[in-house]
Amino acid sequence: MPDSAIRPRKEFGKTIAADITHRLREEIVTCGLAPGEPLRFDVLRERFGASFTTLREALTALAAEGLVDAQEQRGFRVAPVSRQDLVEVTDARVLIEVELIRRAIQKGDDDWEIAVISTLHRLKRIEQRDPEHPLRDPEWKIAHRQFHQALVSACGSATLLAIRAELFDRAERYRHLSANFRPRPRDKAGEHQAIMQAAISRNADLAVPLIETHIRTTADNVAKYAGHLLETE
């Protein structure tokens, strides 16, 4: 019987390193650790309660994902943000996500349809609770991620899904960056509903432009409302 006294941490993985990786990724994506911020071992050690080596392993993994910038012999820092990077991430997401939605629409079975419908349903329920600030609600964030994940999950390529997931995280960081400055959320609920319907009715030619617009509009809003944060670096 595992109990919390014996197993004080490790919520998201069997090893402490995997757990720290998960928690650090979360902090970086939500901008709890600011872009460009140096990641000093003393500080991390105190915050996460792990040793140098374990932290180093987590940071190395996140560096490979593009969320952390490793400067050899000079430590790590949160990957900086920039207009250029936002454009690249957005472009890459469109390229890959569009292809994946096509494949998923072609290959998806009943379970796929159920996953798409049910994840959207949950997302809408959460939005009803707090329609003003969805991004600040961690549950909304998870549900939103799961809906988009479900949409492409039937594409048949674990390789492309992994790449997609990395790009999604990098984009989500920009969304969080602008969340505090955005005056009012746009009608994301309607967009999600339209995407779901196009997908379920197997209308790829409709779903593709909807997805593309969805991604690009989000990025445009980031550039519009958080542009002042993207200048340096």
Place this chain on the structure above:
Amino acid sequence: MPDSAIRPRKEFGKTIAADITHRLREEIVTCGLAPGEPLRFDVLRERFGASFTTLREALTALAAEGLVDAQEQRGFRVAPVSRQDLVEVTDARVLIEVELIRRAIQKGDDDWEIAVISTLHRLKRIEQRDPEHPLRDPEWKIAHRQFHQALVSACGSATLLAIRAELFDRAERYRHLSANFRPRPRDKAGEHQAIMQAAISRNADLAVPLIETHIRTTADNVAKYAGHLLETE
């Protein structure tokens, strides 16, 4: 004045960890470490002369690249190969490389043209030396990589270039896997020449199908001549 007595290793990076990562990647890509082979720390420690922790960091980084398979609490192993994985890597490469060659052809400047021409020239020179077994020549391998890298280098997206590089390595491992069983190399030189000419003359509609065929033919040959190695897992 740096000398080799003071700095015994670290050929490819400022830190030992980065160096080990590089060397391990090389060994895995060239199948010096066989697919699926367990990576035990005692063995690696002896082979690479680094400590547990440093090795662990390198393995973690390679796991994020898809060349190593991390089994939590049960160590690491070289990522297994499979028909499915080969198909996924090939598909992903076509999707991304085709897009990048389009962008490079549109954006490439004089320096890009020079890089494409000169890397192809070097590749051809090396092929003249040993026309029979190019893949066994490490110099050919490097030149080949650099030619393909040069072709897309002007695409303007560091993000997509990094993804492309990872997929290239994963594909190269399959090429090495089949190299020992392939009866005779096909006319790669001619294909490279045609791709170069299409690119330099800015004929994207010609270059794209050439690249796609180039990638798919390579993968087909792997499946044909190394198919017996792809069954398990």
Place this chain on the structure above:
DNA sequence: CGGACTCTGATTTTCGAAAATAGTAGCGAT
């Protein structure tokens, strides 16, 4: 005989001390 349990040896995972390196301030010479 079979299933659950425990013990044991092998292996991975984690830790903090020790070594290596970068950054900085102080000093002296031109």
Place this chain on the structure above:
DNA sequence: ATCGCTACTATTTTCGAAAATCAGAGTCCG
């Protein structure tokens, strides 16, 4: 005053011992 050198401090990077975990053999009981 400026440049170059040196010593010092802050920080990262590496190491091997110690703890945790797993896999397999053996044991006990139903």
